[in-house]
Amino acid sequence: MKGFILMFLGIVHLHEAFGVSHSMKYFSTASSEVSNFPEFLVVGMVDGVQMVHYDSNSKRAVPKQDWMIKQPGVLCETETENLFNLERTFKATVDILKQHFNQSGGVHILQYIYGCSLDNESEQKEGFGHLGYNGENFLEYDMKTLTWKSLKQQADFMQDKWNSDTSRLVFWKIYLTQTCIECLKKQVVNGKRTLMRTVPPSVSLLQKTPSSLVTCHATGFYPSGVMVSWQKDGQEQHKDVEHGETLPNDDGTFQKSTRLRVTSEEWKNNKYRCVVQVTGIKEDFIKVLTESEIQTNRGDPAPNIVPISGGVVALLLVVVVVVLVVVVGVVIWKKKSKKGSVPASTNDTDSAYSGEGLLKT
Template sequence: MRSSVLLLLVGISLSFAGKHSLKYIYTSVSGDKNFASTGLVDDVQFMYFDINTKKASPKTEWVKQNEESDYWGFQTRSLKEQHQWILSTIWTESAGEHTYQITYGCEWNDETGKTNVFRQYGYDGEDFLFMDMKRDKWISPMRQGFSLHKRCDNETIRFNYWKNYLEMDCIDTLKKLLKLGKSSLEKTVSPQVSLLQTNSSSPVLCHVTHFYPSDITITWMRNGQELYKDVKVGKLLPNEDGTFQKTVILQTEPEEWRKNEFSCVVEHQSKTFRKTLTEKEIRTNNETAAPVDVTVVVVPVVTLSLLLIISVIVYLVYQRKLKSGYVPAKPSPSGSESSSHSSIVA
């Protein structure tokens, strides 16, 4: 693994303690043969590649300033080969338009030392194949995965390769990235909370945006009690400035929330917010006094999943279901996981 890509900064402790993650996502669409890849550290995008530009590139200054001269060329060649493997292996066996996704990476808690690793494959938004680290085997919950499942089970070297990479090299790379991006990744930005409605009879959205880091809890309360029924939680989505947004929808009749006290409680490491649902607090499409930022769009929950996929393919790349490392993968003996060493490929 080309670990020299990242400069090891000695003597810097992490002041932003807790759980950290390194995640890599490949997304390919069969209909237009689109392919994109993204790398995320603590949900912040630090690298990107798509087959249209045919070039891997850094997305943060702290990565760009600490790269090897040939690093992005190496990334580009590796990802082009991965795209070719998907075209020749996955799409030759699939008719119609489908979405195929590889997600892999690792998590590390710098307080407890606990780690977690994963590598999984998605097909049209459903689990296709994933590594069971405890039982040291591949699992396929879908019929479409059975053929690849059998092949992978017969290739022990492939499983061992990925397990070693994820449990060792991925964790090491995550720690190095955290040190490189310390000043940016440890920032805290308080969320902006708004109650939104398209019209007077529509569901009420508790829209929380422009917060960082991404960990957040959003709860609807009724007369001081947490609500589970008639509440739909949207996906975490990225903003262009590196912050995040999330929406939780309350589906209740106006007469109901006017007779009771409903409130949206937002818990973030920067602050805890409480917005009580009243006519005065709600912003609607007809409101003219305080226009809503274009990033604060009232979107039904059914659309949020689609937006997440699009943001992964276009903006992040999936954006789950759920990756090439800072080095997309530890190079195989031939230098590429999609080379003639097919036992290291999936």
């Protein structure tokens, strides 16, 4: 299951490509009849680093970074009381959706992914919000029209209700264009020692058998912005190259793999090399494809690569891991054409988690 946990970061960094942008994202999940798992979870992240966690078991908003623990009030929008209210509205919304679709027992999951990003150089601001139910894309916030857009016919009733709620629309306009951006700036300033650090990667060339694809695996780097490419005789290769997602390690760093389909005869007659570039680090990290550089897991465990499978969606919730709320939302989002999970809405323009007004379904 750890593979699924790591899988989510491919989407967590949608707005953090190779560049100098920062993002803040909140992942909220409400579920019914999922054993050994909280009925409600929220995970807040800045630049892919978890900053806060709340669940229905503890009923506490817990800061996860030193800069938040040492500086009270930096949680911005994650006060325990507000998240408790949000928990109640989430659970109520699940019941409303179950009733609307004539669903009774079984596992049902409501998810929000929402947040914002800011490019330091261009000062371009972006906001985003997604709502998903039972692994299906439901609603998406349209920053151009400042309204909610239905992503499937079954969600039209929610689109109509949400867009007819003036206070909800006012909240999202203010939150995504102002509140979220200001909170993001605050987090980046206070957490700059963590968020602005750079850590170089460890690069390995891996191959299971002589006929397998050759994997260039970069791990242990920070920040998450990375390019892992294959070159042949100095020219970047695109054909027969498979790029993996950028995934998290347990220590807060990241990993990424890119695989090359090439015969041993071909790479012995040509110069193939893997080039790794990490945001904020000027040096390129290069591994030349030679027989002595290739590591194999025949008879021994491979280096720290987590296998990724693609078929499970909602039932990932059975894994009791703090970041799982992010995983579940993103795995579903990823699997269903970047579909999603969702943002929370509210009537209170002063707090992103003003629970009573968030989900007037």
